[in-house]
Amino acid sequence: MYGTMMNYPMTLDQILEHSYKIHGDKRVYTQLPDGEIHCYRFADLYNRVYSLVSSLREVGIQKGDRVATYAVNAYQHLELFYAIPLVGGIIHPLNIRFSPSQLVQIINHAEDKMIFVDNDLMDEYSKIENETSQIPTVWIDKCSESQQPENNNERLNYENFMNNSCETSKVLHNENWGLALCYTSGTSGDPRGVIYTHRSMFLHTLAANQADVFGITEKDVVMPIVPMFHALGWGIPYASMFAGADLVLIGKNVDNIIDLISKTGVTIAAGVPTVWTRILPELINKKEEISSLKRIIVGGEAIAPVHIETFEKELGIEIRHAWGMTEMSPTGTFCNLSRSHQSLPEKKQWTIKSMQGRPIPGVQIRIVDENDIELSWDGVSMGEVQVRSHWTSETYYKNGSHNKDLTSDGWLRTGDMATINPEGYLNIVDRKKAIIRSGGESISSLALEKTIISHPSIIDVAVIGIADETWGERPVAILVLNEPVDEISLTMYEYLINVFPKFWVPDKFFVVEEIPKNSVGKTDKNALRQIVTNCL
Numbered sequence: 001m002y003g004t005m006m007n008y009p010m011t012l013d014q015i016l017e018h019s020y021k022i023h024g025d026k027r028v029y030t031q032l033p034d035g036e037i038h039c040y041r042f043a044d045l046y047n048r049v050y051s052l053v054s055s056l057r058e059v060g061i062q063k064g065d066r067v068a069t070y071a072v073n074a075y076q077h078l079e080l081f082y083a084i085p086l087v088g089g090i091i092h093p094l095n096i097r098f099s100p101s102q103l104v105q106i107i108n109h110a111e112d113k114m115i116f117v118d119n120d121l122m123d124e125y126s127k128i129e130n131e132t133s134q135i136p137t138v139w140i141d142k143c144s145e146s147q148q149p150e151n152n153n154e155r156l157n158y159e160n161f162m163n164n165s166c167e168t169s170k171v172l173h174n175e176n177w178g179l180a181l182c183y184t185s186g187t188s189g190d191p192r193g194v195i196y197t198h199r200s201m202f203l204h205t206l207a208a209n210q211a212d213v214f215g216i217t218e219k220d221v222v223m224p225i226v227p228m229f230h231a232l233g234w235g236i237p238y239a240s241m242f243a244g245a246d247l248v249l250i251g252k253n254v255d256n257i258i259d260l261i262s263k264t265g266v267t268i269a270a271g272v273p274t275v276w277t278r279i280l281p282e283l284i285n286k287k288e289e290i291s292s293l294k295r296i297i298v299g300g301e302a303i304a305p306v307h308i309e310t311f312e313k314e315l316g317i318e319i320r321h322a323w324g325m326t327e328m329s330p331t332g333t334f335c336n337l338s339r340s341h342q343s344l345p346e347k348k349q350w351t352i353k354s355m356q357g358r359p360i361p362g363v364q365i366r367i368v369d370e371n372d373i374e375l376s377w378d379g380v381s382m383g384e385v386q387v388r389s390h391w392t393s394e395t396y397y398k399n400g401s402h403n404k405d406l407t408s409d410g411w412l413r414t415g416d417m418a419t420i421n422p423e424g425y426l427n428i429v430d431r432k433k434a435i436i437r438s439g440g441e442s443i444s445s446l447a448l449e450k451t452i453i454s455h456p457s458i459i460d461v462a463v464i465g466i467a468d469e470t471w472g473e474r475p476v477a478i479l480v481l482n483e484p485v486d487e488i489s490l491t492m493y494e495y496l497i498n499v500f501p502k503f504w505v506p507d508k509f510f511v512v513e514e515i516p517k518n519s520v521g522k523t524d525k526n527a528l529r530q531i532v533t534n535c536l
C-alpha cells in the first residue's frame with residue numbers, strides 16, 4: 001500500500017518563493033569594486049529574478065540549455081543562480097582561475113549557449129574572447145545605485161538585457177531536471193562535469209541547514225568566501241536564503257574581508273583553510289572589529305589542530321571542518337564534538353575537530369580495501385572512502401550511464417584514503433594518489449603537515465613524495481617560515497622524531513616564499529613537485 005502523503009517535485013522555485021514570502025525583507029550585500037556596499041532585499045532579488053526569467057525566455061533559452069557565468073560573488077551572479085534554472089536551463093559557473101585554454105576547453109565541452117561575464121573580469125576574459133565570440137554574451141556591470149552603468153553600444157549590458165516586465169509563470173515540474181553544471185577542480189585528464197538536479201540541490205539545502213551542519217538560522221548573516229563557481233559556493237547561497245539569513249557577497253576584492261565582516265555583522269563565514277590562516281594575525285589584531293563572527297566553516301582541504309586552537313581560544317570563533325567534493329554537491333561530512341567529547345582535555349578536542357567528522361544525515365560512507373571489501377571502523381584500518389547520497393553524482397556529464405568510479409552496488413569511489421573511528425569520525429589520510437609509499441609502508445602527507453604547521457616558525461607547509469631508488473618514495477617537506485631559522489632541517493627533524501616513526505620524517509626540507517595554490521585555493525601539489533624537481 002502506498003502512503004497518503006503529497007508527492008510533488010522538489011524544485012528551486014520553492015526556495016526562492018519561501019525566501020521571498022517569509023523573509024522578503026532580508027538583505028543581500030555585495031561589495032562593489034569601489035569599496036561601496038550594494039544592498040537590497042530578498043523581495044527585490046525575487047522581482048529581478050523573474051525579469052531575468054522573462055528575458056532568458058525571450059532570447060530562446062530552453063530546457064537543458066547550458067548558460068555559463070564568468071563572475072565573482074555578487075548579487076547579479078545570485079540572480080542568475082535562480083533565473084537560469086527557473087527557465088529550465090542549466091547554470092554553468094566557470095572557474096575564473098582556470099587558464100584560458102582550460103576555459104575554452106570547458107566552454108566547448110559544455111556547449112554553452114550563452115555567457116554572462118562580470119565587467120570586473122574583463123581583462124581576464126579578454127584572453128578567450130576571440131574563441132568564444134560566437135556565444136551571445138551579456139556583460140555584468142557593477143555600480144552603486146546612484147551610478148549608471150556605462151553605455152557601450154557594442155556590448156549587451158546586464159541591466160539592459162533584463163526585461164522590465166516581471167513574468168511569474170512557472171514551468172518547472174520535473175525535479176530531476178538539471179539545475180547546474182560544475183566541473184571538478186582537477187588539473188589533469190579530461191574535464192569532468194557534474195550536473196546537479198533540482199531534487200539533489202533541494203535535498204542538499206535541507207541537509208546543509210541542520211544545526212550540526214552549516215547550522216544557518218534566520219538570525220544569521222552569512223558570508224561565503226568560497227567562490228560561487230566552486231560547487232555553487234558549497235550550496236551556501238541557496239541554504240542561506242532558504243533559512244532567511246542575510247547573505248554577504250565579497251565581490252572581487254577578497255583582501256577586504258575584515259572590513260566587510262565589521263560593516264555587515266557577519267556571523268557565519270565559509271572558505272578553504274588558507275583564506276583564513278593567511279589573515280590570522282590580522283584577525284587577531286582586529287579582534288574587536290570581527291566580534292559578530294561566531295563560526296567559520298572550513299573545507300576543501302584539511303585544517304591543522306593548531307589553527308583550530310588559535311581561532312577558538314584567541315578569537316572565540318568556532319571552526320567547523322567539512323569534507324566533500326564537487327561530485328557530492330559538495331557536502332559529505334561535518335565535524336562537531338559529540339556529547340561524550342565535552343569533558344576531554346582541550347588538546348584532544350582540537351585533534352578531534354581537525355578530523356573531517358561524521359557523515360551528515362542523508363550521506364552514507366564506508367571505507368574499503370583494494371578489493372572493495374568493507375573495512376572496520378576501528379580508527380586504524382585505512383581504505384578508500386566510498387559514499388552514497390541523494391546529492392552525489394552517479395556519473396559525469398556526457399559520460400552516459402558509464403562511470404568507472406561507481407561500484408557495482410552504486411557507491412562512488414572518492415579517491416580519498418581514510419580511517420573511520422568507532423564513533424563514525426572520518427579522518428582523511430591523503431588522496432589515494434598522494435599517499436607516500438616508502439619501503440612498502442604508507443606515510444600520510446596530511447598527518448605530517450598537521451604537525452609541522454604547529455611549529456612556531458612555520459606559517460605554511462606541504463609534504464609530497466618523490467621517487468627514491470631504495471625506498472620507492474620518500475617524503476620531502478616544503479616550508480614557509482615566519483622568521484629565518486638556522487639549520488631548519490635539523491630543527492624539524494628533532495621536532496618530528498618525537499611524534500612519528502623515523503622513516504616518516506622527511507628526508508629534505510625546502511624553504512620557499514609561498515606555497516602555490518590551485519584554482520580553488522588548495523595546495524597545488526603538482527606545481528610543488530615541479531619546484532622540488534628543479535631544486536634537486
Ligand code: AMP
Nearest residue numbers: 185299300301302322323324325326428
Ligand atoms: P573538489 O571537488 O575540488 O571540491 O575537491 C574534492 C577533494 O578535496 C576531496 O576528494 C578531498 O580530496 C579534498 N577535500 C575536501 N575537503 C577536505 C577536507 N576537509 N580535508 C581534506 N581533504 C579535503
